[in-house]
Amino acid sequence: MFAISPLRENDFPGWYQQVIKASDLAENSPVRGCMVIKPWGYGLWENIQALLDKVIKDTGHENAYFPLFIPLSFLEKEAKHVEGFAKECAVVTHHRLEENDGKLVPTGELEEPLVVRPTSETIIGESFSKWVNSYRDLPLLINQWANVVRWEMRPRIFLRTAEFLWQEGHTVHSTEKEAFEETLKMLKVYKDFAENELALPVIPGEKSEGERFPGASNTFTIEAMMQDGKALQAGTSHFLGQNFSKSSNIQFSNKNGDMEYAYTTSWGVSTRLIGGMIMVHGDDDGMRVPPRVAPQHIVILPIMPGKDAAKDEAVLECAQKLSKDLKAQSYSGREIRVRVDKRDKGGGEKNWEWIKKGIPLRVEIGPRDLESGTVMVARRDKAHRDKLKMSFEELNEKVPELLEEIQNNYFQQAKSFRDSNIETSLKTREEFESYFQRKEGNIGFVRAKWCGDPKTEEELKKLKVSIRCLPEDQNGKVGKCILTGQEATIEALFGRSY
Amino acid sequence: MFAISPLRENDFPGWYQQVIKASDLAENSPVRGCMVIKPWGYGLWENIQALLDKVIKDTGHENAYFPLFIPLSFLEKEAKHVEGFAKECAVVTHHRLEENDGKLVPTGELEEPLVVRPTSETIIGESFSKWVNSYRDLPLLINQWANVVRWEMRPRIFLRTAEFLWQEGHTVHSTEKEAFEETLKMLKVYKDFAENELALPVIPGEKSEGERFPGASNTFTIEAMMQDGKALQAGTSHFLGQNFSKSSNIQFSNKNGDMEYAYTTSWGVSTRLIGGMIMVHGDDDGMRVPPRVAPQHIVILPIMPGKDAAKDEAVLECAQKLSKDLKAQSYSGREIRVRVDKRDKGGGEKNWEWIKKGIPLRVEIGPRDLESGTVMVARRDKAHRDKLKMSFEELNEKVPELLEEIQNNYFQQAKSFRDSNIETSLKTREEFESYFQRKEGNIGFVRAKWCGDPKTEEELKKLKVSIRCLPEDQNGKVGKCILTGQEATIEALFGRSY
Numbered sequence: 001m002f003a004i005s006p007l008r009e010n011d012f013p014g015w016y017q018q019v020i021k022a023s024d025l026a027e028n029s030p031v032r033g034c035m036v037i038k039p040w041g042y043g044l045w046e047n048i049q050a051l052l053d054k055v056i057k058d059t060g061h062e063n064a065y066f067p068l069f070i071p072l073s074f075l076e077k078e079a080k081h082v083e084g085f086a087k088e089c090a091v092v093t094h095h096r097l098e099e100n101d102g103k104l105v106p107t108g109e110l111e112e113p114l115v116v117r118p119t120s121e122t123i124i125g126e127s128f129s130k131w132v133n134s135y136r137d138l139p140l141l142i143n144q145w146a147n148v149v150r151w152e153m154r155p156r157i158f159l160r161t162a163e164f165l166w167q168e169g170h171t172v173h174s175t176e177k178e179a180f181e182e183t184l185k186m187l188k189v190y191k192d193f194a195e196n197e198l199a200l201p202v203i204p205g206e207k208s209e210g211e212r213f214p215g216a217s218n219t220f221t222i223e224a225m226m227q228d229g230k231a232l233q234a235g236t237s238h239f240l241g242q243n244f245s246k247s248s249n250i251q252f253s254n255k256n257g258d259m260e261y262a263y264t265t266s267w268g269v270s271t272r273l274i275g276g277m278i279m280v281h282g283d284d285d286g287m288r289v290p291p292r293v294a295p296q297h298i299v300i301l302p303i304m305p306g307k308d309a310a311k312d313e314a315v316l317e318c319a320q321k322l323s324k325d326l327k328a329q330s331y332s333g334r335e336i337r338v339r340v341d342k343r344d345k346g347g348g349e350k351n352w353e354w355i356k357k358g359i360p361l362r363v364e365i366g367p368r369d370l371e372s373g374t375v376m377v378a379r380r381d382k383a384h385r386d387k388l389k390m391s392f393e394e395l396n397e398k399v400p401e402l403l404e405e406i407q408n409n410y411f412q413q414a415k416s417f418r419d420s421n422i423e424t425s426l427k428t429r430e431e432f433e434s435y436f437q438r439k440e441g442n443i444g445f446v447r448a449k450w451c452g453d454p455k456t457e458e459e460l461k462k463l464k465v466s467i468r469c470l471p472e473d474q475n476g477k478v479g480k481c482i483l484t485g486q487e488a489t490i491e492a493l494f495g496r497s498y
Numbered sequence: 499m500f501a502i503s504p505l506r507e508n509d510f511p512g513w514y515q516q517v518i519k520a521s522d523l524a525e526n527s528p529v530r531g532c533m534v535i536k537p538w539g540y541g542l543w544e545n546i547q548a549l550l551d552k553v554i555k556d557t558g559h560e561n562a563y564f565p566l567f568i569p570l571s572f573l574e575k576e577a578k579h580v581e582g583f584a585k586e587c588a589v590v591t592h593h594r595l596e597e598n599d600g601k602l603v604p605t606g607e608l609e610e611p612l613v614v615r616p617t618s619e620t621i622i623g624e625s626f627s628k629w630v631n632s633y634r635d636l637p638l639l640i641n642q643w644a645n646v647v648r649w650e651m652r653p654r655i656f657l658r659t660a661e662f663l664w665q666e667g668h669t670v671h672s673t674e675k676e677a678f679e680e681t682l683k684m685l686k687v688y689k690d691f692a693e694n695e696l697a698l699p700v701i702p703g704e705k706s707e708g709e710r711f712p713g714a715s716n717t718f719t720i721e722a723m724m725q726d727g728k729a730l731q732a733g734t735s736h737f738l739g740q741n742f743s744k745s746s747n748i749q750f751s752n753k754n755g756d757m758e759y760a761y762t763t764s765w766g767v768s769t770r771l772i773g774g775m776i777m778v779h780g781d782d783d784g785m786r787v788p789p790r791v792a793p794q795h796i797v798i799l800p801i802m803p804g805k806d807a808a809k810d811e812a813v814l815e816c817a818q819k820l821s822k823d824l825k826a827q828s829y830s831g832r833e834i835r836v837r838v839d840k841r842d843k844g845g846g847e848k849n850w851e852w853i854k855k856g857i858p859l860r861v862e863i864g865p866r867d868l869e870s871g872t873v874m875v876a877r878r879d880k881a882h883r884d885k886l887k888m889s890f891e892e893l894n895e896k897v898p899e900l901l902e903e904i905q906n907n908y909f910q911q912a913k914s915f916r917d918s919n920i921e922t923s924l925k926t927r928e929e930f931e932s933y934f935q936r937k938e939g940n941i942g943f944v945r946a947k948w949c950g951d952p953k954t955e956e957e958l959k960k961l962k963v964s965i966r967c968l969p970e971d972q973n974g975k976v977g978k979c980i981l982t983g984q985e986a987t988i989e990a991l992f993g994r995s996y
Contacts, residue, residue: 029625030572031612034565036625039640042562064540067532068614068645068661069588072595072602074528082602086595090567091604092614093591095649097570097584104570104580106589106611108649113604114529116566116590116614127527127534136842142537147566147645151593151606163566344634 002284003356012228012279017157019278022356023287026157026274033155033162037271040357041158043295044274045165049145051197051293052167052269055189061141061169066124068147069114074122077247081121084214088151090116090162116149121215121240121266124170125248132172132262134253139182140172158275159232159498166270172250172262176241179263180218183239186267187220190235198273199290199411200224200280201418202234203493205469210457213266217241223468223493225418226279229444231468231495234276237267275498280414286356288380290410291403292332298399299354300340303347303366311367316342319365322375322392331400355384360406363395377402381409422447422493432482436463436496443496447471450492451481459483460494468493500782501854510726510777515655517776520854521785524655524772531653531660535769538855539656541793542772543663547643549695549791550665550767553687559639559667564622566645567612572620575745579619582712586649588614588660614647619713619738619764622668623746630670630760632751637680638670656773657730657996664768670748670760674739677761678716681737684765685718688733696771697788697909698722698778699916700732701991703967706948708955711764715739721966721991723916724777727942729966729993732774735765773996778912784854786878788908789901790830796897797852798838801845801864809865814840817863820873820890829898853882858904861893875900879907920945920991930980934961934994941994945969948990949979957981958992966991 004022006014020026025041037045053063069092075082092115096108117123124142132140145167152160169186173179187204194200202222212219216238224234245251245261254260281288291297302319304312323338330336341350347364354362364376364387375395376387379402390398421444426432435446445468450456460466460483470492481488502520504512518524523539535543551561567590573580590613594606615621622640630638643665650658667684671677685702692698700720710717714736722732743749743759752758779786789795800817802810821836828834839848845862852860862874862885873893874885877900888896919942924930933944943966948954958964958981968990979986 027625027628029565029621031565031567031569031621034567036565037563039560039562043560045563046561062537062541063544064537065535065543065663067527067529067534068647069529069532071529075595076602086597086602088594090590090612091592091595092588093604094589094611096586097573097589097613099584104574104584106591113592114588115595123527123529127525149566165563 003286003352004284007284008227008282015282015284016279019282019286020157023358025278025287028157031162033152035157035161035163037165040295041274044277044289044293045271047293047295048198048273049167052193053145055193056143056167056169059185059189061143061171063144064142065144065146066120066127068117070117070120070123071112071114073112074126075115077122078215078244081215081247085118085150088153089118090149090151092116117146118148118150119266119268120144120146120148120168121170121244122248125244125250125264128170128172128264129249129251132250132252135174135255138172138174138252138262139178141169142171143167143169156275158271158278164271166268168266168268171265172245173264174252174254174260174262176263179265180239183218183220183237183265183267186265187222187235187237190222190237190267190269194222194224194234194273195411197290197292198277199292199407199414200234200273200276201411201415203469203471205471205493207236207469208452208457208467208492209454211467213238215240215243217243221469223495224276224280225421225444225495226276226498227282227417228279229421229442229496231445231497232272232276232279233468233497234273235267235269238265240264240266281410282358285384287358288410289358289360291360291407294337294358294360296337296339296359297331297403298326298336298338298361298363299359300338300363300365301347301350301354302340302342303364305367308367314370315365315367318370322363322365322395325392325396326399329396329399331403336399336403355380360403361399379406381406418444421445424448426482427480429483429485432494433463436465445493445495446482447491447493448482449479449488450490451484451486451488452490453481453484453486456481456483464496465494466497468495468497501784501850502782505782506725506780513780513782514777517780517784518655521856523776523785526655529660531650533655533659533661535663538793539772542775542787542791543769545791545793546696546771547665550691551643553691554641554665554667557683557687559641559669561642562640563642563644564618564625566615568615568618568621569610569612571610572624573613575620576713576742579713579745583616583648586651587616588647588649590614615644616646616648617764617766618642618644618646618666619668619742620746623742623748623762626668626670626762627747627749630748630750633672633753636670636672636750636760637676639667640669641665641667654773656769656776662769664766666764666766669763670743671762672750672752672758672760674761677763678737681716681718681735681763681765684763685720685733685735688720688735688765688767692720692722692732692771693909695788695790696775697790697905697912698732698771698774699909699913701967701969703969703991705734705967706950706955706965706990707952709965711736713738713741715741719967721993722774722778723919723942723993724774724996725780725915726777727919727940727994729943729995730770730774730777731966731995732771733765733767736763738762738764779908780856783882785856786908787856787858789858789905792835792856792858794835794837794857795829795901796824796834796836796859796861797857798836798861798863799845799848799852800838800840801862803865806865812868813863813865816868820861820863820893823890823894824897827894827897829901834897853878858901859897877904879904916942919943922946924980925978927981927983930992931961934963943991943993944980945989945991946980947977947986948988949982949984949986950988951979951982951984954979954981962994963992964995966993966995
């Protein structure tokens with residue numbers, strides 16, 4: 001028996017929805033396509049923010065904040081950008097409500113409608129055009145933590161929601177080389193962050209032309225594989241060339257005193273990472289949260305049978321003392337996060353709540369344990385009946401090690417699942433098509449040579465397949481394009497995606 | 499000569515604008531009423547967030563995130579609430595843009611327009627109505643860090659902007675008593691936070707009926723005095739009674755199994771606090787940032803004359819070493835924040851930039867200092883020529899103490915300014931009116947007895963005066979209302995406000 005129904009293998013999308021509910025991460029809101037991120041889900045996001053923000057700052061970037069609203073005319077400046085973003089966005093047209101027959105109606109029509117930012121290149125570009133004057137002002141390295149809105153027709157919590165939370169980096173450089181290096185540097189930051197902190201193995205690479213960010217010269221991505229074999233774009237880093245500096249007029253005087261257009265980049269990750277963690281780490285008992293970003297590392301479950309008030313009190317006291325000792329330890333450079341769950345609920349019920357939430361460690365402490373000075377410790381990466389008896393001292397001593405083991409287990413499990421689901425032996429278009437038309441077993445990624453013809457990207461859509469990226473690690477050998485049979489040097493990663 | 503023109507005494511609003519510009523805290527954006535918060539201003543906000551978030555969590559609250567958009571029908575639920583917020587708000591009416599004659603036009607009209615949240619009681623109430631079922635689910639203690647939008651006709655950076663950043667706490671309780679206690683607890687949290695961290699002396703008290711939050715039963719506030727004698731509402735805490743639980747249907751089954759409406763509270767502070775700090779601490783040389791929330795505590799200014807490359811290099815190395823040593827120290831429980839300003843600019847120019855930004859300590863280090871092992875240290879709370887010669891060791895040792903002295907100085911200066919500008923000796927309406935009609939000298943606050951008649955609040959508007967609060971510390975003695983001459987027990991604080 002498992003806590004989640006349906007099981008992953010029977011109905012992955014149904015399982016995903018149920019895990020979100022059972023783990024209390026988030027819920028749909030009455031506003032179509034917008035989600036409510038509940039404390040357990042927001043706690044994950046807060047840890048993502050804290051950890052990533054530190055790396056962003058350590059690499060020389062500063063945080064700032066720009067307006068939520070973008071004038072229509074700004075969005076129109078960059079042709080491909082407007083094409084990519086105008087279709088589905090929230091438009092503010094009025095700035096006032098008035099009562100009419102007991103109903104509120106929008107009045108005070110704006111002269112120019114405002115778009116709720118789907119991304120901030122154009123509005124930040126406007127500021128940058130004023131901030132940048134001389135080569136001495138460069139590089140300009142700015143990051144923003146914000147909410148953005150992209151009206152989604154088929155929303156799905158954490159993956160595609162009308163509103164989501166993210167960070168968006170925007171930088172300006174005096175040379176193409178430096179801007180390109182920045183783009184790759186941040187891709188590396190995302191890769192390391194995803195793998196080390198979220199335990200998400202990812203494949204970094206460049207997007208094909210058909211998958212590029214609207215207005216970018218080059219888009220780089222980290223792609224993760226979910227347990228249904230589909231790909232999730234987990235973060236992107238864009239080299240924007242001079243496209244946006246020309247449309248936003250970001251010019252600087254170089255060392256010779258001549259005016260030049262600057263080179264810009266942008267890069268972001270979002271609350272979608274939480275969706276990725278659910279689909280990579282979750283199991284049929286619910287969520288499993290990687291310790292590095294877990295809102296709580298340990299829950300202590302005091303067992304208080306309610307027959308002897310003094311004994312119950314002693315158990316609670318002991319739990320509090322243990323919590324205090326554990327909190328004094330550190331794991332991965334931060335305080336260990338412990339909660340004592342003293343809610344007036346049955347022990348089995350509470351235990352299962354925490355299993356479904358995916359807390360890394362559960363510690364049970366009852367009246368008999370007080371005498372022996374021991375507790376029962378359960379790891380979320382093991383079967384739920386598989387508990388270890390430990391003395392208080394042993395637990396205190398071992399806790400950072402236990403958490404690190406769980407973190408590594410999640411990463412290794414995800415990596416071996418992914419690696420065993422990348423098909424690299426296909427040779428022909430027929431094999432390729434039959435791979436993606438399979439009904440049984442996992443459909444994962446295909447890695448094969450690709451000639452780069454944009455037409456083939458269109459054709460892939462019929463198979464509901466796309467090029468996820470041209471992976472960073474290329475062998476450079478010449479071969480045959482899996483789709484056209486033409487000579488090809490580049491290897492591409494093909495897959496279905498979220 | 500001062501760095502800012504106009505001076506405070508000649509044109510306070512003009513001075514305020516110039517300080518924001520000179521200190522590089524923020525700027526106006528092309529979107530009317532929206533501001534761009536630049537890194538120095540956002541750094542202040544990040545510290546406010548970090549410090550306040552900790553206290554909010556330590557008092558048992560958890561963070562969550564709710565939708566940016568509120569359906570019109572939600573806003574309509576609470577009569578006073580809609581009256582208070584419908585007038586000026588951004589309304590989303592379409593979810594798509596289409597090209598028409600080369601222009602983008604809004605299409606895809608929404609069935610029900612959405613309001614960009616001016617505050618979240620109604621949308622959070624909808625979630626709470628589902629989360630709360632039994633008394634066991636209470637208290638529910640939630641906080642949100644978010645952006646909100648209130649369309650302002652006369653925007654002013656940090657004080658009244660269409661979009662601003664804030665935190666909004668929303669809690670649900672089973673009893674009136676507990677909810678009321680929560681309201682006062684958070685008021686106390688705000689008072690301590692403003693005074694201890696922002697060095698802003700504030701007067702806590704209750705708002706009069708005319709100044710209440712739309713839909714609240716009681717509104718409490720902390721009021722600060724700016725250097726022009728005007729009041730700034732720096733934070734509010736609302737006891738909402740059962741008003742919102744009735745309109746949002748937040749019911750719980752009590753211990754007897756009967757259904758009851760819950761009692762709710764909400765409370766918030768915003769980026770307006772930054773405006774308050776500017777107007778309380780700034781001087782005619784620019785901003786002065788309280789060390790506890792300063793984005794950087796210390797700037798090290800290496801003096802590199804550029805004549806001897808080796809010597810210049812040695813100065814820079816020494817500055818880096820000093821920076822590292824200083825960063826290893828802590829102040830008020832957090833790492834000391836140090837920046838080495840090695841930009842290729844003149845020493846005087848750089849020095850003035852940092853004076854205008856209001857960094858607490860400036861440290862100059864030049865070729866001659868290397869030999870003597872000393873530096874020149876300037877405190878922002880002293881005259882800018884008033885520098886101390888210190889050995890490296892002495893600086894390292896004293897830096898937490900220096901910062902704390904500056905923090906305390908700012909608070910004491912602000913407090914003595916405020917206290918000397920509260921007029922408590924007025925007896926009659928004539929004296930009251932002539933006080934607020936004065937042309938010369940500071941017009942501060944008047945503290946006097948008030949009968950509580952709502953009509954008098956209307957009359958005060960002619961004088962551009964309002965009741966800021968009924969201060970917490972009441973002597974309870976009977977006296978005469980300064981406005982009506984009627985018998986009155988309560989003392990009110992009157993003033994002009996932002």
